[in-house]
Amino acid sequence: MMKNIALTFSLFLLPLISLAQDKYSVELNSDIGLYNTALDAQTLLNSFDYIDDDQKQAILRNMDDENYFYVDINNVIKFSNKKGLSLAFGNHVTSYGIFDGEIVRLALYGNTNYSGESFDLTPVEGKFFHYSDITLGFKLTEQLSSSVSLIAGHQFVSGEFSKLDFSSAEYGQSISYDMALEGIESVPVRYIIDNRSDLIKLKGIDELLKSAGRGFSVGFDYQGEIYDGEYTVSVKDLGFIEWDETTRHFDVEADDLIVPLEVSDFSEIESSYFTAELDTIRDLINPYSESYTFVLPTRLSGVFSKDIIGNQYTDRYTLSLDHRFGMYPQPRIAADFHKNIKNHEFVLGYHLGGLERNGLQFKYNYKSECIHFQLFTRQASVFDLNSMYGINVGVGLKFLFDKKDKETPEK
Numbered sequence: 001m002m003k004n005i006a007l008t009f010s011l012f013l014l015p016l017i018s019l020a021q022d023k024y025s026v027e028l029n030s031d032i033g034l035y036n037t038a039l040d041a042q043t044l045l046n047s048f049d050y051i052d053d054d055q056k057q058a059i060l061r062n063m064d065d066e067n068y069f070y071v072d073i074n075n076v077i078k079f080s081n082k083k084g085l086s087l088a089f090g091n092h093v094t095s096y097g098i099f100d101g102e103i104v105r106l107a108l109y110g111n112t113n114y115s116g117e118s119f120d121l122t123p124v125e126g127k128f129f130h131y132s133d134i135t136l137g138f139k140l141t142e143q144l145s146s147s148v149s150l151i152a153g154h155q156f157v158s159g160e161f162s163k164l165d166f167s168s169a170e171y172g173q174s175i176s177y178d179m180a181l182e183g184i185e186s187v188p189v190r191y192i193i194d195n196r197s198d199l200i201k202l203k204g205i206d207e208l209l210k211s212a213g214r215g216f217s218v219g220f221d222y223q224g225e226i227y228d229g230e231y232t233v234s235v236k237d238l239g240f241i242e243w244d245e246t247t248r249h250f251d252v253e254a255d256d257l258i259v260p261l262e263v264s265d266f267s268e269i270e271s272s273y274f275t276a277e278l279d280t281i282r283d284l285i286n287p288y289s290e291s292y293t294f295v296l297p298t299r300l301s302g303v304f305s306k307d308i309i310g311n312q313y314t315d316r317y318t319l320s321l322d323h324r325f326g327m328y329p330q331p332r333i334a335a336d337f338h339k340n341i342k343n344h345e346f347v348l349g350y351h352l353g354g355l356e357r358n359g360l361q362f363k364y365n366y367k368s369e370c371i372h373f374q375l376f377t378r379q380a381s382v383f384d385l386n387s388m389y390g391i392n393v394g395v396g397l398k399f400l401f402d403k404k405d406k407e408t409p410e411k
Contacts, residue, residue, distance in 0.1 A: 023402050027078040031394030033378060035356045038067040038101070042385035056108045063101030066123060068329065070355035070390075071095040084139030086147075090132060094297075096327055096355060097126025106166065118167040125160035128192070129153070129294065131213065131241060145221045153213020153241040155192050156294060159183040181252040184292055186212045186243045215241035217296055229306030236299040237324075243292045250287040297327035315340050318349075328354050334361065343367055351378065357389035372398035 039062060046055050073093040080086035102119045131154055137147040163180040217239025223232050301322040308314055316338040323331035332354030339346045347363035356378070363376035374396035381387040 023400060024079065024081040025398055025400045027076070027080070027396065027398045029074070029076045029078070029394070029396040031072075031074055031376075031392065033070070033072045033390065033392035033394075035070040035072075035379070035390030035392070036068065037064070037355070037357050037389060038062050038069075038104070039389070040357075040386050041388040045385065051108070059108065060101070060105055063104055065101060066329070067099050067101055067104075068355045069095075069097055069099075069126075080137070084137070084145055086135075086137035088133075088135040088137070090135065092133070093130045095126065095128040098123050100124060102166075112168070114168045116168065118165065121164040121166050122161055124164055126158070128155065128157040129241070130155040130192075131215070132211075133217070143223050147219040147236075149217045149219070149239065151213070151215030151217060151239065151241055152211040153186070153215060153243060153294075154211050156184065156186040156213065156241070156243055156247070156292075157192070158185075158294075178255045179252065180254075181250075183250050183252075184243075184247060186247050186292075212246065213241040213243045213294075215239055215294075215296075226304075227306070229304055231302065231304045234299070234301045236301070237296040238298050239296050241294045241296065243294065245291045246289055247292045248287045249290055249292070250285045252285055295326070297324040299324050314338060318347075322354065330354070332356070336361070336363070347376075348380075357387075359387055359389065370400050372396075372400070374398075 039059065043055070043058055043062070047059070051059075071094065074090065075092075076088055076090040078086055078088040100121050100123060103121050103124070106114070106119070106121075131151050133149040133151045135147050135149040137145065139145045159181060160183075161179060161181050163178060165178040167176045169176070217237050219234065219236040219238060221232060221234045223230065225231070299322065301320065303318060303320045305316060305318045307316050314337040318334075318336040318338065320334045320336070321331050322334075330353045332351060334349050334351035336347050336349030343366055345363075345365040345367070347365070349361045349363075350359070351361050352358040359378075360380040361376070361378045362380040363374065366373040374394070376394045378392040378394075379388055379390045
């Protein structure tokens with residue numbers, strides 16, 4: 001059945017070309033982003049070598065009770081025509097999580113500096129999911145368009161500590177911890193690490209049909225005019241991925257696990273120690289297999305754009321809001337200013353919220369009759385590494401084709 005559905009979607013590619021009596025286009029879009037809210041680029045560069053106490057304090061000053069990390073990789077090929085019909089093939093990798101700043105403090109200073117003290121290290125949780133999709137887009141009205149996506153899930157991992165209490169002995173000669181962990185994995189984490197180069201590749205039909213997850217999502221876009229400007233409201237990724245019955249679930253609960261350990265810097269610990277501790281935790285795991293439904297982080301976004309007349313520095317401004325439910329702690333808000341010079345457009349903006357620290361963003365667009373090019377970054381503070389909390393690069397290329405039949409001159 002899944003094969004028939006996939007083939008049906010693929011057949012929509014033919015109408016895209018045949019219906020394009022005037023123009024159709026092919027787009028290639030790719031972007032990669034790695035973000036966090038705790039460590040700026042300058043601090044990370046300084047920490048590659050020995051970390052002195054001043055650098056440790058600089059790291060801790062940026063820490064909050066809740067710190068976030070976020071990885072997002074997307075590759076999409078899209079075919080569309082002027083009638084609003086489109087077909088897209090995408091590959092998506094997303095990972096995000098939250099951790100308590102006390103974990104970093106313990107990693108930097110070890111347990112001997114906190115003899116006799118106890119810490120609650122929650123929240124600690126994270127998710128990783130990798131999937132491909134085939135998306136059919138179409139217009140419902142002049143203002144409202146919709147999309148339907150067929151999803152093939154490749155990997156999914158989720159883990160959350162509902163309890164993680166840490167104590168250092170009175171004289172720092174050992175540590176003890178209580179923990180409660182709930183986890184789900186469609187494939188072992190080690191498999192994902194060993195095959196990480198496959199994450200960014202677009203999948204073939206055979207790979208899509210063999211995937212462990214099946215899903216479906218819909219999206220909507222509404223465009224209109226208000227206050228002499230234009231706006232778009234979008235809802236995307238309204239759907240789910242159903243992971244099959246081989247998906248592993250595990251619950252780990254342990255109290256008063258005592259480990260002989262006495263260090264002033266956790267970087268001093270040999271890797272064999274961590275391996276032994278992981279083996280201890282594995283002995284406590286009682287896994288079971290069962291299907292699991294993962295609800296996609298639905299994305300709600302809005303954009304308002306208005307021309308600016310008579311300003312030599314900017315031609316237009318854009319205000320935008322982007323929120324991913326169950327993922328962003330707060331919406332991401334941005335303001336951009338556009339300047340056009342012939343076929344070139346330069347966009348400089350500032351953003352706050354989401355899973356990123358506040359910062360500058362930049363976009364460059366080039367447009368001609370047959371080709372459009374785009375280069376952008378959501379982390380443009382390259383001249384101030386102390387304000388740069390991530391790396392993001394995106395590129396887009398769009399080819400426009402004209403199939404209008406030339407009239408045969410009368411004889």
